[in-house]
Amino acid sequence: MADSPKKIIIDTDPGIDDAMAIFLALQSPELEVLGLTTIFGNVYTTLSTKNALHLLEIAGRTDIPVAEGSHVTITNGTKLRVADFVHGNDGLGNQNFPPPNGKPIDQAAAVFLVEQANLYPGEVTLVALGPLTNIALLDSGFAKKIGKIIILGGAFFVNGNVNPAAEANIFGDPEAADMVFISGADVIVVGLNVTHQVVLTALFHKTILEADRDKLARSGGKFAKYLCQIMDIYFSYHKDSYEIKGVYLHDPATLIAAVDPSLFTYTEGVVRVQTTGISRGLTILYNKQKRFGEVSEWCDKPTVKVAITVDAPAVVKLVMDRLIDS
Ligand SMILES: O=c1[nH]cnc2c1ncn2[C@@H]1O[C@H](CO)[C@@H](O)[C@H]1O
DSSP states (O other): OOOOOEEEEEEEOOOHHHHHHHHHHHTOTTEEEEEEEEOSSSSOHHHHHHHHHHHHHHHTOTTSOEEOOOSSOTTOOOOOOOOHHHHOTTSSSSOOOOOOSOOOOSSOHHHHHHHHHHHSTTTEEEEEOSOSHHHHTSOHHHHHHSSEEEEEOOOSSSOOSSSSSOOHHHHHOHHHHHHHHTSOSOEEEEOHHHHTTOEEEOOSSTTOTTOHHHHHHHSOOHHHHHHHHHOHHHHHHHHHHHOOSEEEOHHHHHHHHHHOGGGEEEEEEEEEEOOSGGGTTOEEEEOSSSOOSSOOTTTTOOOEEEEEEEOHHHHHHHHHHHHHOO
8 A cells, every 4th residue: 555645844935946845845745735834034924824715726725724933943944034135026037926814723833833743743743945934833742643743944065145144044033043953853854955956947048959949838837937037037046146058956956855755865963053243143063973072062962964965867857757746
């Protein structure tokens, strides 16, 4: 008998690549989406919630609940940095879609997460695609009850994307991220060192006939077409910032780690987050290759699994196939 699908909750800040990851999840028979929880990051939380509801309406999956998350960081910070220059003012490529008809459920994200983890102890995978505030709000009981947390965040041994030190999700709430990394939960972290290898190619000159973007546009896939409609700004941001003819698939690659973790390799160690100074948001992995003599902030802390390599062609193929076949 086939395994029953893996129950997942996606904590998200949609976001163009979040939209892609949400659609992918809905297209993956290996997964059952229990709900979406929202957070600030690419946009403010209120807009994340609207976008999550909108995307579920586009998908015809209004049966899936959306629980709104925190509007402030774990330290009550309100000066949030959102990435409208990456995703547009509306988070979805400046398309001015009509507001969604649906509403979030009455439960806050943190309450919904605890309820689902209690309902299915050890069985729920939380895929965290934004800053980690909602998860840091939960106590140690949650770390024990949740099956796995797969996090898009950090930059291990490479530069960040907010500045040379910090990746955007960790930079959004460094204190929260540090709490989650040492929470003792079964955590997998997928950082920029891996997601920057997973590129969806674009046609910018006529010699690349079979760019991924064109295959999506030419396909009849409902999700592929919708994504092509919203993705222009994401492509031009990558061209301007990185001079690449394509886009990084941060959120979709992380979602694929829930579908098939064997497409990645991992190293295990303690991860801490720098919370002060010019390197605020820096993720530091202690890989345990040396036993240090002095007691430090890395001693006796639970380890997490950090993705180190990825079968990028296989991940891109899975993403493409599932969006085209929709
Ligand atoms: O330069 C950037 N600043 C802020 N957010 C970014 C930037 N580039 C990409 N992302 C967004 O942050 C997550 C990965 O770090 C992804 O959700 C991506 O869309």
